[in-house]
Amino acid sequence: MGRDRSLDKLFDKYIQGQGIFKDGNALRPTYVPEVLPYRDDQMGRIGSILGPALRGTPPSNILCYGKTGTGKTVVSRYVLKQLVAKAKESKVNFPLTAHVNCRIVGTNYRVLKTLCDAIGATMADGSDVPFTGLPTDEIRSIFKKKLDSESKIMVVVLDEVDSLVKRDVNQGNDILYGLTRMNSELDRSRISIIGISNDLTFKDMLDPRVLSTLGEEEVIFAPYNAVELKGILEQRVEIAFNPGVIGDEGVINLVGALAAQEHGDARRALDLLRTAGELAERAGDERVLQNHVRDAQKVIERDAITITVKTLPMQSKAVLFAVYVLANKGQSDIFTGECFNVYSEIAKALSLDTLTQRRVSDLISELDMLGLINTTVISKGRYGRTKKIKMAVSKKQIGAILDDDSRLNKVAKEIMS
DNA sequence: CCTCCACCGGAACGTGAGGAGT
DNA sequence: ACTCCTCACGTTCCGGTGGAGG
Numbered sequence: 001m002g003r004d005r006s007l008d009k010l011f012d013k014y015i016q017g018q019g020i021f022k023d024g025n026a027l028r029p030t031y032v033p034e035v036l037p038y039r040d041d042q043m044g045r046i047g048s049i050l051g052p053a054l055r056g057t058p059p060s061n062i063l064c065y066g067k068t069g070t071g072k073t074v075v076s077r078y079v080l081k082q083l084v085a086k087a088k089e090s091k092v093n094f095p096l097t098a099h100v101n102c103r104i105v106g107t108n109y110r111v112l113k114t115l116c117d118a119i120g121a122t123m124a125d126g127s128d129v130p131f132t133g134l135p136t137d138e139i140r141s142i143f144k145k146k147l148d149s150e151s152k153i154m155v156v157v158l159d160e161v162d163s164l165v166k167r168d169v170n171q172g173n174d175i176l177y178g179l180t181r182m183n184s185e186l187d188r189s190r191i192s193i194i195g196i197s198n199d200l201t202f203k204d205m206l207d208p209r210v211l212s213t214l215g216e217e218e219v220i221f222a223p224y225n226a227v228e229l230k231g232i233l234e235q236r237v238e239i240a241f242n243p244g245v246i247g248d249e250g251v252i253n254l255v256g257a258l259a260a261q262e263h264g265d266a267r268r269a270l271d272l273l274r275t276a277g278e279l280a281e282r283a284g285d286e287r288v289l290q291n292h293v294r295d296a297q298k299v300i301e302r303d304a305i306t307i308t309v310k311t312l313p314m315q316s317k318a319v320l321f322a323v324y325v326l327a328n329k330g331q332s333d334i335f336t337g338e339c340f341n342v343y344s345e346i347a348k349a350l351s352l353d354t355l356t357q358r359r360v361s362d363l364i365s366e367l368d369m370l371g372l373i374n375t376t377v378i379s380k381g382r383y384g385r386t387k388k389i390k391m392a393v394s395k396k397q398i399g400a401i402l403d404d405d406s407r408l409n410k411v412a413k414e415i416m417s
Numbered sequence: 418c419c420t421c422c423a424c425c426g427g428a429a430c431g432t433g434a435g436g437a438g439t
Numbered sequence: 440a441c442t443c444c445t446c447a448c449g450t451t452c453c454g455g456t457g458g459a460g461g
Binding site: 313315353355356358359362377378379380381382383384385 | 448449450451452455456457458459460461
Binding site for chain 1: 420421422423424425426
């Protein structure tokens with residue numbers, strides 16, 4: 001088989017490390033850099049709250065607030081890392097730490113399981129605590145016993161705690177209450193908790209008893225402004241890309257500007273930069289240019305839409321499909337009534353239950369909230385009052401995604417005619 | 418100025434699935 | 440194995456309404 005010359009050259013670049021990326025991980029959300037710019041206030045606050053741990057005094061619990069991509073997670077990780085390093089260096093009893101993402105580990109049991117793993121708590125026979133099967137009480141006491149035997153202070157970071165409470169108000173409160181109460185059941189060890197939330201209103205859902213202990217200290221994370229975003233990007237570019245790949249100052253400015261529109265979301269900015277880099281790499285370009293960034297934004301947005309549409313319940317898909325069909329007929333003004341009629345046909349063709357118009361009206365509102373369509377309530381005077389519906393994303397894309405669904409695909413043709 | 422359309426959107430209720438408690 | 444709760448998803452019922460046409 002003959003060798004493809006351009007591929008050959010492309011692969012060479014990887015072998016010689018001459019590609020776009022030097023270390024793409026530096027652009028991932030989990031990366032903790034050596035230096036964290038612009039968050040001195042927050043680091044100082046958290047540091048001074050946790051500081052007493054070095055003298056063996058249990059620190060207060062902390063709640064961190066701020067929108068997505070404002071550095072809450074990375075700051076807490078960073079401070080804990082430094083704290084442990086300092087303690088080891090000074091030969092004092094160093095604290096234990098654990099980081100739990102509550103959006104992923106959503107139940108009491110699994111939170112405890114994560115904590116057990118973090119401190120190496122095991123079953124009586126020395127094997128790991130099982131994923132499931134134990135009564136929650138038992139895993140709780142295993143954890144307690146092990147922690148107490150360590151005579152240490154443990155700092156637990158509960159990332160995205162709000163999702164815990166949102167999923168199940170009662171259970172969420174139980175978990176938090178159980179953790180905060182544990183201190184009174186421990187003899188030689190202490191737990192302190194750092195809760196991270198991007199929802200300010202989440203405090204309202206907390207049980208007052210939980211709130212009073214958990215919210216002893218609060219740290220607010222303001223969004224990054226455009227200048228700060230630029231600084232962060234420059235720092236990461238150094239680590240992530242090979243020299244000269246981002247030659248153009250405009251690239252960073254553009255990424256910063258686009259992310260600043262999204263309330264200064266640093267995660268978004270880094271994501272954008274990474275995707276732009278990947279696009280450049282895939283295209284075989286040697287440098288990342290502004291058009292790669294623009295393309296990257298489109299790719300990210302398109303992926304987000306694809307995921308929302310694909311994960312839609314079947315009924316909602318049918319409603320969306322109805323809007324799509326009407327929009328494809330060249331109508332720009334679609335009203336609830338027509339939409340419902342078309343939906344009914346689709347539902348019949350799909351042998352789906354036909355929902356009532358009232359329910360469909362709610363589904364339409366949901367699609368609106370997801371940003372897939374736009375609706376406005378208007379009055380047609382004599383001819384009633386209704387919602388005017390418009391597609392909010394490109395017809396082509398929606399068409400392609402819905403066409404991908406085998407069930408919809410089958411009925412698509414007969415409906416469209 | 419009044420009417421009256423075609424729907425909006427709140428409220429209360431029904432149902433089946435799934436989890437916790439016992 | 441059993442009941443009891445809770446929740447998501449739907450339904451039924453209904454009062455409310457902006458403005459074109461009379």
